[in-house]
Amino acid sequence: MAETARYKELAAEVRAAARAGEYGADGRLPSEEQLAARYGVSRGTVRHALTLLRSEGVVTSRRGTRRVLLASPPLQSFAELMSFTRWARSLGETPGGRVVRQELRAAGPEEAAQLRLPEGSAVHWVLRLRTLADRPVMVERTAYPPLVGALVSRMPPDTVSVSEQLERDGVLLADADHTVDLVTADKEDAALLGGPVGQALLRERRRSTDPAGTPVEWSDDRYLPGTVAFTVHNSVASNALTRHRAEPHPEP
Numbered sequence: 001m002a003e004t005a006r007y008k009e010l011a012a013e014v015r016a017a018a019r020a021g022e023y024g025a026d027g028r029l030p031s032e033e034q035l036a037a038r039y040g041v042s043r044g045t046v047r048h049a050l051t052l053l054r055s056e057g058v059v060t061s062r063r064g065t066r067r068v069l070l071a072s073p074p075l076q077s078f079a080e081l082m083s084f085t086r087w088a089r090s091l092g093e094t095p096g097g098r099v100v101r102q103e104l105r106a107a108g109p110e111e112a113a114q115l116r117l118p119e120g121s122a123v124h125w126v127l128r129l130r131t132l133a134d135r136p137v138m139v140e141r142t143a144y145p146p147l148v149g150a151l152v153s154r155m156p157p158d159t160v161s162v163s164e165q166l167e168r169d170g171v172l173l174a175d176a177d178h179t180v181d182l183v184t185a186d187k188e189d190a191a192l193l194g195g196p197v198g199q200a201l202l203r204e205r206r207r208s209t210d211p212a213g214t215p216v217e218w219s220d221d222r223y224l225p226g227t228v229a230f231t232v233h234n235s236v237a238s239n240a241l242t243r244h245r246a247e248p249h250p251e252p
Helices: 002-019 032-039 043-055 084-090 109-115 146-153 162-168 187-193
Strands: 075-077 095-106 122-132 135-144 175-184 200-209 215-223 229-231
Touching: 002 032, 002 043, 032 043, 084 095, 084 162, 095 146, 109 135, 109 215, 122 146, 135 146, 135 187, 146 162
Parallel strands: 075 229
Antiparallel strands: 095 122, 122 135, 135 215, 175 200, 200 215
16 A cells, blocks of 8 residues: 555656756656665656656657656646646646636526526526636636525635635535537637637536535636646546547537
8 A cells, every 4th residue: 555655656756856857958767776766665666656657648758768758738637627726736836817707697508407407597607717827728617506606706806716615615516527628719718818719729518516416516617728638547447437429619
């Protein structure tokens, strides 16, 4: 058990060292033997850590060459997708956000279905811009059922973590379903993210539920390319990843 935990810790330490520039401009890693001596672990632990980093797309290696750390966007696992803020902090980033617009409106067909409300029911809808180190990275459009929306409407517009504030108000997010695909930026996306209309954006749609299975939010999050990558772990014992044919999206 301790050995299993140690290789994950080692992987995190290698990532941190890379971000600090300890491996030089070319990002070439020391040998397995050197890494083992540096961190006081076995070579088996080093191999497991490097395998994990390679599976995440952080490290690459080819026959005859030493492993190299890739200049890749921050990785976010599906276990962390419940909170943009917690994910950002886990990477040592400074998350931010501001409400661009919010309104009480009638739920459309998709919002009603996802929140298990009658179509036309009132929902609290929020358009929020999310940032990392003050750089725009994601546009978030979220619909909340009335009771949750009432809590969200009272939060300051620059609240960094809505989910953490909801937890303090007694609303817990226990589970979430995610769909990730590509979508082209509309005029609003382009204006907020600083890119062109029609730019490909990575979209993550999420429905979060409380411990009783009651929907708490339905969100459409659109990330600038190169700002985030998603990872999914699956095994023969447990595989939560399913593939769906992407629905065509009309040009903006």
